Amino acid sequence: MSETIVMPKLGMTMTEGTITEWYKDVGDSVTKGEPVLMISSEKLNQDVEAPFSGVLLERLGEVEDELKVGEALAVIGEEGEKASAANKQDTNAVSVELTEYEKADSSAEKPPMNAKKEQVPRDRIFITPLARRMAKDQAIDIETVEGSGGNGRITKRDIERVLANGSFKNTEQPKESIPQQTVSSTSIGAGLSPMRKAIARNMRESLAQSAQLTLHRKVNADQLIEFQQTLRNKISASHPDIKLSLTVLLARATVLALQEVQSMNSTYHDGKLTVYDEVHLGIATSLDDGLLVPVIKNAQQKTIGALADEMKEITEKARSGEADSALLSGSTFTITNLGASGIEYFTPILNPTETGILGIGSLQEELALTKDGTVTTCRKIPFSITFDHQIVDGTKAAEFLSALAKYIESPYLLVL
Template sequence: MQKEFKLPELGENIEAADIVNVLVKEGDFVKKDQGIVEIETDKATIEVPSSVEGKISKLFVKAGDRVKVGETIMVVEEETQETTKTTESVAEEKNKVESLSAKKEEKKTEEKPASKPAVSGEKKIVDFHLPELGENIESADVVNVLVKVGDVIQKDQGIIEIETDKATIEVPATVSGKVIEVLVKAGEKAKVGQTIIKVETGDVSETKIVETKESEIIQEQKSEETKPEFIKQPTTEVKGELPKLHPMEFVEQPPILKGAAPAAPSVRRIAREIGVDINKVPGTGPGGRITMDDVKAYSKKLHESRAEGIGIGIKAEALPDFSKFGKVKKVEMSNIRKKTAEHLSYAWATIPHVTQFDKADITNLEKTRKELSKIVEKSGAKLTVTGILVKVVVEALKKFPQFNSSIDMEKKEIIYKNYFNIGIAVDTEHGLIVPVIKDADKKSLTQISVDMNLLAEKARTKKIGLEELQGGCFTITNLGGIGGTYFTPIVNSPEVAILGVSRSSYEPVWNGYGTFEPRLMLPLSLSYDHRIIDGADAIRFLRFIVESLEQPLKMLL
């Protein structure tokens, strides 16, 4: 029995991913949960495990392909007696068809020398035009051309395969004769009334004789050779073959509005659901056809232009030709880098940012951290300042709920969250990734440290799951391991605040008794959304964090 393995759901609003690497090949035997492909989404690079087990009979993807959610990755064959029998049956049916085709060819060969075509009427050149396809359908995309110059065609024979806004269909010929010119090719758009082919017509008796003989052969074999069941059977059972799509009849073509944009019904439906006028969307597909990605890109631009605080009508300046000044190297952005650039550009353009700075004296905290590290290390993790900050931030979010919210400017609503998921920015060779520690308020400091260590390792080795990157309430980004003093982190929309941590250092601090003491000071940078958070609230929030680091028992009060 054959089983299809399809690209599973990858997370909210993620509909496709790029294949970075294919980890198996045809003929391999795969087990459940074995890695099949390595994909790169807008969020991370991850391995996709198999949900089926068996021998790979067909592999449909390769590195560099873009695959949509639900698209078939491979077909796995479970070796059973029933499968073997079915395959043999299909092979027999194929042999029968080939035999029938051979008989047809023999008959054609026998009939041709019998007599030369007798032309009873004058030969003439006839233009075959694309006929009316349905009410208000003015054009269609040519998917495939089924004839070539020199072919002898019969009336009602399929000439081209076209795709309209509603279906993919074959267009039958309305004349018989010899094709002397083909005026369209696959990928082009053809208008109703446009000349498709030129045909030399005439009453050719040879054609009629052969047609009669072929009809007799087909009629003789019909009961056992051309059953409808046979047409369907091999397409569902033979390894690696895809089902044949039967085109919709002309009478089934539903009418569409005049002048409608070239887009599939599924694309039109999505456009309607998200409030996009499909006729205004520029198409990037063959012949200007509108794809799902075109609709999404257009919708995104609309939302960005309507968002509060964004500059409308800002024209991008063209880059100069840098090669005039020296050697250059162009490298295409990875999906993660593209998404990061788009997301942060959107956040910076739509959120009125303010950044508040402060320092925390962590001299005593650092001594305690080193003492407690031995306990945490027994669990296989390290106790870090970032881990401690997760617990501190959770308490701050409880005390200042406006920091644990999101803002909906279209509905003019504030969404307050009653859960506490903290994102930790991780620097990887693939780009910035933000894993999320879920339910941080319910976890001990040791468990948070273990989770942080595990998530960071997954992010760096491309093993992280998409669900581990979603649902954050507040983000912490720590650059202290690299250096620096202060910086202005960009709010990770739809969150409303982010805490930046820089490298701690010893500084002389006035002790109030006439001398300066060396104290270990930790620089903190709090960026926030000024639409919902006022400056006074921001400094109170930041001071709570500072005081909690300096006097941890304050959190218990």
């Protein structure tokens, strides 16, 4: 009996994935645990392995097709077996069930070979999920589209061909003459690499589903820098491998500030707001072709040294392509540092479904007046906190920045 491979869920926020590459053709033998295809989500590429051995009977999507989590990707069975629609488990109409007419007809005596075939309604339509969404967005009647895929399946290319020819039945008339300024979900990131396309979709989703506002503030970092140098001198002999960067100390300060202002350490997903005691800190990590956010789980339990070690480990995994879905999911708050690029202030976009993200700018040297009126210099770090105004107000975001400033200006609190 044939079995189905479905689109896996690689992270809490993943709703769909894109087929990047097929390793197997229809008719090829597959072994349990052997990669069958590669998919990409909003965060990473990953091989999908065969959960059982057999022969690949059918591929239910083409390269660049987007399928929702749980939708059928392929059917595996025994050689010579036909793929059964009942086993595909695709509730979004990879195929339509047999009609009562077809069921009755299947049990009746077959007509003579030369009998005139009766015209019956096209009740069984094979169509990929992406093609169905494109047809819906463009008001195309799929009854009028001829599919070029297996079993006459309608694919993305068929919809594109219909759009190019302009030969389709528009079943929905506009209700008003004002053109709608909407963007089809299928067009977001079109023409980009799978990772850039996923990032584009993720960022557009973030902006569409939250009310984002950014506050900016500079904090005196003189004491923090002195504290960093003192710790480096103390541990250099016994722990030479620990890289005690300012980012590590700022991560520790962020964790402590989040424990004071817990409303900032929260997620909002599917109508449910969750405020966390644990801080799962996302570290935005730039790559040559995109951005990943590996996560330090339970960061509130980590010492400064442990944070330094883990931050180095997870960012190296992200840049080398070794990060798995567990490492790239589950964050409750994210920090992103553009200090090395010389950027002072910016407006980071929330990592769905988080309430806040902290942007760190480059260290600034400024003139300042002392209490006795003399001019001196000081070093300040600019911060940009973007938050979801649906969840918290500006006063809470400002309260978080104040708590952060306290730990930066009194850095010995970081080790208490």
